[in-house]
Amino acid sequence: MRIEVRLPELGEGAGKEATVSFWYLEAGAQVKKDEDLVEMVTDKATFNVPSPATGTIQEILVTEGDKVAVGSIMAVIEG
Amino acid sequence: MSGRLRVILPGRVDYLRAYALQRRLVDGLVADRSGPGALIVLEHPSVITLGRSSKREHVLASDAELARRGVQLVETDRGGDVTWHGPGQLVAYPILPLERCGERDLGRFLRLLEETVIRTLAGFGIPGRREPGASGVWTDRGKISAMGVAFRRWVSFHGISLNHDPDMADFGLIVPCGLAGRKVATMRGFLGGGLPEIDVVARALIGEFCTVFDVAEVEEVEVELPEPVEPLADRRRKIPLSSPLPLRERERVRGSAQEHTPHPGPQVGESPQIPSPLEGEGKGEGFNTEPTPHPRPLPQGERGPARRNGHPSWLVKRLPADGAGTAGRVGALLDDLRLNTVCRSAHCPNLGECFASGTATFLAMGPACTRRCRFCAVDKSAGPAPLDPDEPRRIAEAARRLALAHVVVTAVTRDDLPDGGAAHLAAVARAVRAALPGATVELLVPDFAGSLEALRTVLAAGPEVLNHNVETVPRLYPEVRPGADYHRSLELLSAVKRIAPRTLAKSGLMAGLGERPEEVREVLRDLARAGVGAVTVGQYLAPSPAHLPVAEFVRPEQFEAYAREARALGIAAAECGPWVRSSYHAGRTLTAAKGKTSEEPCASK
Numbered sequence A: 001m002r003i004e005v006r007l008p009e010l011g012e013g014a015g016k017e018a019t020v021s022f023w024y025l026e027a028g029a030q031v032k033k034d035e036d037l038v039e040m041v042t043d044k045a046t047f048n049v050p051s052p053a054t055g056t057i058q059e060i061l062v063t064e065g066d067k068v069a070v071g072s073i074m075a076v077i078e079g
Numbered sequence B: 001m002s003g004r005l006r007v008i009l010p011g012r013v014d015y016l017r018a019y020a021l022q023r024r025l026v027d028g029l030v031a032d033r034s035g036p037g038a039l040i041v042l043e044h045p046s047v048i049t050l051g052r053s054s055k056r057e058h059v060l061a062s063d064a065e066l067a068r069r070g071v072q073l074v075e076t077d078r079g080g081d082v083t084w085h086g087p088g089q090l091v092a093y094p095i096l097p098l099e100r101c102g103e104r105d106l107g108r109f110l111r112l113l114e115e116t117v118i119r120t121l122a123g124f125g126i127p128g129r130r131e132p133g134a135s136g137v138w139t140d141r142g143k144i145s146a147m148g149v150a151f152r153r154w155v156s157f158h159g160i161s162l163n164h165d166p167d168m169a170d171f172g173l174i175v176p177c178g179l180a181g182r183k184v185a186t187m188r189g190f191l192g193g194g195l196p197e198i199d200v201v202a203r204a205l206i207g208e209f210c211t212v213f214d215v216a217e218v219e220e221v222e223v224e225l226p227e228p229v230e231p232l233a234d235r236r237r238k239i240p241l242s243s244p245l246p247l248r249e250r251e252r253v254r255g256s257a258q259e260h261t262p263h264p265g266p267q268v269g270e271s272p273q274i275p276s277p278l279e280g281e282g283k284g285e286g287f288n289t290e291p292t293p294h295p296r297p298l299p300q301g302e303r304g305p306a307r308r309n310g311h312p313s314w315l316v317k318r319l320p321a322d323g324a325g326t327a328g329r330v331g332a333l334l335d336d337l338r339l340n341t342v343c344r345s346a347h348c349p350n351l352g353e354c355f356a357s358g359t360a361t362f363l364a365m366g367p368a369c370t371r372r373c374r375f376c377a378v379d380k381s382a383g384p385a386p387l388d389p390d391e392p393r394r395i396a397e398a399a400r401r402l403a404l405a406h407v408v409v410t411a412v413t414r415d416d417l418p419d420g421g422a423a424h425l426a427a428v429a430r431a432v433r434a435a436l437p438g439a440t441v442e443l444l445v446p447d448f449a450g451s452l453e454a455l456r457t458v459l460a461a462g463p464e465v466l467n468h469n470v471e472t473v474p475r476l477y478p479e480v481r482p483g484a485d486y487h488r489s490l491e492l493l494s495a496v497k498r499i500a501p502r503t504l505a506k507s508g509l510m511a512g513l514g515e516r517p518e519e520v521r522e523v524l525r526d527l528a529r530a531g532v533g534a535v536t537v538g539q540y541l542a543p544s545p546a547h548l549p550v551a552e553f554v555r556p557e558q559f560e561a562y563a564r565e566a567r568a569l570g571i572a573a574a575e576c577g578p579w580v581r582s583s584y585h586a587g588r589t590l591t592a593a594k595g596k597t598s599e600e601p602c603a604s605k
Helices: B015-031 B063-069 B106-123 B187-194 B198-212 B247-259 B323-336 B351-356 B391-401 B422-435 B452-459 B474-480 B486-499 B517-529 B556-568 B586-596
Strands: A002-006 A017-023 A036-042 A045-050 A055-060 A067-069 A073-078 B003-012 B037-043 B047-050 B072-075 B082-085 B089-095 B129-131 B134-139 B142-145 B147-152 B155-163 B215-221 B361-364 B406-411 B440-444 B465-467 B504-511 B534-539 B573-577
Touching: A036 A073, A045 B106, B003 B015, B003 B198, B015 B037, B015 B072, B015 B089, B015 B147, B015 B155, B037 B198, B063 B072, B082 B089, B089 B106, B089 B198, B106 B129, B106 B134, B106 B142, B106 B147, B106 B155, B106 B198, B198 B215, B361 B391, B361 B422, B391 B422, B406 B422, B406 B586, B422 B440, B422 B452, B440 B586, B452 B465, B452 B486, B474 B486, B474 B517, B486 B504, B486 B517, B504 B517, B504 B556, B504 B586, B517 B534, B517 B556, B534 B556, B534 B586, B556 B573, B573 B586
Parallel strands: A045 B147, B003 B037, B003 B215, B047 B072, B361 B406, B406 B440, B440 B465, B465 B504, B504 B534, B534 B573
Antiparallel strands: A002 A073, A017 A036, A017 A067, A036 A045, A055 A073, B037 B089, B047 B082, B089 B155, B129 B134, B134 B142, B142 B155, B147 B155
């Protein structure tokens, strides 16, 4: 099953986007549910987006340094 | 509503150890989101940290300049640019699930942190404010508080700083927060001679935090500090050259990519086998995510059922009331005088308690030891340094400033020195005597490779107590004390009575290394025969996973049995219990021994 990894809501006070800071895994890697996938940065805060499912990372759609809007697809996992 | 909050005031703490503590607390809350939150308030030794948005050029000083000034440089995983931490600056690290601060809103969390500092400053009459487009707290004189946070599964860590009275020269090493041309302000700048102690500001900040974050219940706890953890140690993939990350980090990650284990954050589960941070049965739940991995299974049943965090309930400690501030002051004094204490080098679990009561065991002859005992956390990596002829004076000065009643001086084993350092230790004892004529002196000595000449040298300085630990039962020597000899230690102890009959001979051993009670009884008999008048028996705790594992947690009843046994054998003072260490309540031990012997230990010279 194809599962999309999206940038979650960050709350009203945080703006509507974040910058990709670090991918913990590469496309093709196995990932477990809740394992950290990617670190994002906003002004003064970092946070990790965990994998929503166990499976294989099929595709990574944004690279480090990219700004990503809340709700956009960042990666696809085949679970 | 932020629910329950545990406040941790560990004093002045190395950045990487404080980081490891935060990660441990974060992991606990990730595993159990209903657990209590935490607020760590501390000072760091001088350190420059690079946030994930840092530019290396915002560190103005060269690596050589930083090294010369003793300033650490750490690349870390918080948001924000470069900042400096160090003595005179308070740092607050809130560990809270974000949903407890209202809805999940990163921006709101940052504003609440700023609000905490603004209110704290207002309490001291300093007007602080937010600056449009820049985070942190600002004043007319510049930025007084910097901020950078991180979240794992929406549990916060890192936090906010507040400049109390830092060395402003250190700020010149960086472009703070990457904001060129902006000034840095301090509370000292506003209040001058009316500046309150940093502990007072810390308490005020904790109070405001509880108000701003709507904390229902607050409790101050003591924690054991974990081994240092590198913040970016779990990054195991090469970072592409197009990355916006600092060059230094790319090089580092690339260089070490091969060595990384394929398990994110392995360091957290492998925190050293030291006590749980929290007091009370069951209260530690949720703080350590994983049970500490144990190389050997713990014996179950009568002698020590392991708890979830690997320690039984009797090995959980509580901070004495208001102890952290005093402990911090003692720590700062020791730093100022460049002194080592075995309390810190050996990660002693009683550190808070002893420092709070103004007691410290000085570790003479430099931080590096030439023996390789597998239970001990004293540094063995560096080669031994030449003796510092000024050290006796500094130890005496610290003892005087702390107004100690009983001064314990121990030393690393220095097999590289012809006299094992005996003359140096004697000089320390004499200097302490001269500076503090009313205090009693206890020398905790190595075995001097069996040299009675060395023993005579230290006894000539007239210590009230000559302590030499046998450490364990003879059967376990090869494993526990390689290079040492049980009988040589016994001979050294029995020689004390012959050479200086008025000096109390004292010894001790660790329990929980796999010894049998009858073997301990045999050792107590040997010690009694050697004329030892005071013994200590305490639970061994492995300082890190690299050290000998704990074989068992000996029950308090067994310690009591050892104490009864020792007294029955004629050993006047016996301190036996899970928390007992060689110098634990050393003053009390001496008093007990004095009370039971007709002969007074020698008076001050």
